Amino acid sequence: MAIENKKWLSVIGIGEGGVGELSPGARGFIDRASLVVGGKRHLAMLGECPQPQLVWASPIESSIASILKYRGNPVCVLASGDPLCYGIGVTLLRYVSISEMTIIPAPSTFSLACARLGWTLTEVETVSLCGRSPDFLAAILTPNAKLLVLSADADTPQIVANLLTQRGYGDSRMTVLEHLGGERERISSDIARLRAKTDVAALNAIAIECRIDADKTPLNRLPGLPESAFHHDGQITKREVRAIALAALAPMPGELLWDVGAGCGSIGIEWLRSHPRCRAIAIEQHAHRLHFITDNMSALGTPHLQIVQGKAPEALADLATPDAIFIGGGVTAPGLLDTCWTALRSGGRLVANAVTVESELELLRWQQQHGGELNRIAIQRTQNIGGFLGWKPLIPVTQLVAFK
Incomplete structure (x- = not known):
């Protein structure tokens, strides 16, 4: 059934607590959708769902093409946390105007991490390593900086620990935050150069308090590196x-x-x-x-x-x-x-x-x-x-x- 409202596409952020934590308004977008789109984890949270479902494919452009075929009909996309914080909302906005879209965010991983650590979000640097090289971290390593990192998978914390050690920041404190906001939430801290490989959930984030090694000279971000x-x-x-x-x-x-x-x-x-x-x-x-x-x-x-x-x-x-x-x-x-x-x-x-x-x-x-x-x-x-x-x-x- 076509809808009169130009806003045919809704993007709903979901936390670890699942759809049970959604507001009635957010849940309404799911219930009214002609198509529900998301990753396998998000769609599994719905349980029995009468509407057609679409699981994200690779490359993602093929799934977006399928979504655009529904233009004018209610489509709901399920996302993790804040869809505009390194999320699917950023990608969708390249294809669909905000005038056609409703975005309802849940707390982002970064917001939850700051709440657990007592950090101020505006005073930390954030980066996502999902689908990106860990080398991106090297550009923002400065003494006393606080970094929040979205991990690609369970191996990312050890990769980051190794990178910090190799770049002269082995004394930095790393805190790994798993399943933030859910019943399986777990937080652990260690020094980067002392970190030993441990079992970590695939869904994790890393907080880094940068400490440069005593024998290293930091590189600033102004032009004119030696x-x-x-x-x-x-x-x-x-x-x-x-x-x-x-x-x-x-x-x-x-x-x-x-x-x-x-x-x-x-x-x-x-x-x-x-x-x-x-x-x-x-x-x-x-x-x-x-x-x-x-x-x-x-x-x-x-x-x-x-x-x-x-x-x-x-x-x-x-x-x-x-x-x-x-x-x-x-x-x-x-x-x-x-x-x-x-x-x-x-x-x-x-x-x-x-x-x-x-x-x-x-x-x-x-x-x-x-x-x-x-x-x-x-x-x-x-x-x-x-x-x-x-x-x-x-x-x-x-x-x-x-x-x-």
Whole structure:
């Protein structure tokens, strides 16, 4: 039966206590539905259910296509906790407008964890490892930080303990919270480096109180990480120049960067570390440097860096439109600057570095035609000269900064 109300799709959050804890209004959406959708665990909570049921399939897009066929008829989707906290509600909103949807959340795992630990939700960082690499944690590890992690499965706590230990945070306290809000709720704590593999429920979350090891130096999130933080073959933008370049690139949440001639990936990686919603593509033609990029994106918590092997400008074809472009080398390649400028969205930023006379001339030629500003960056570092200290200059860098 078609419904008059435009809000044909309801998304109902359910806690560990099951449907018995739902409000009458939430239960009404289930009872009136022409189709009920959920995971096997959620659908089992309903017991006898007269309506047709749909279990989520993989890939999930096939199930969403089935839901959309019911558009205009009441459909109810069952979700865990808060559907908009790393939940199915986020995915559904990519296909269905909120004007067609009713969302009734239950307390999220993060809210329940804070209630058990006495933490303030606004003062902790949250991350989901469901379907995501544990390396994402590396980007948010800072001394004294409090982290809440949604686990992918029963193995996640031990994987996280191992990662913390490897990254120099083995003294951190981990609290594993299982079946929060239900009769089987269990909470246990341990030090990461001392944690031994134990039986853990597949449905769990992890709270981490970050403590850095005494012999380790933390990495901050501001641009300009030391060169020693990266694996590289010498082809790396020096930290001072990198910080200046990233300030000019001005990353904003959700924006996309092209890192052209990425080398070891330092610019793209630091762009991604600036905000979890930033996106970046590293374009590099040398195969051996791709291994450096892969190692660095894992170690520094940016496994979502997209890598494209190829020579620019040919390798830039068909890439998503960038908000900012950094060219770390190869500006003398025919057509590279013009190709990048054409691809850049209106309002985007182009930053290009040059260290040779030929590349400087190319930047000057381009700047005279298209505008922008040229800056000369000269860095000197101290080094020992006998028993004294002297200044050793690094190769000067000419930098083009242009706004489209």
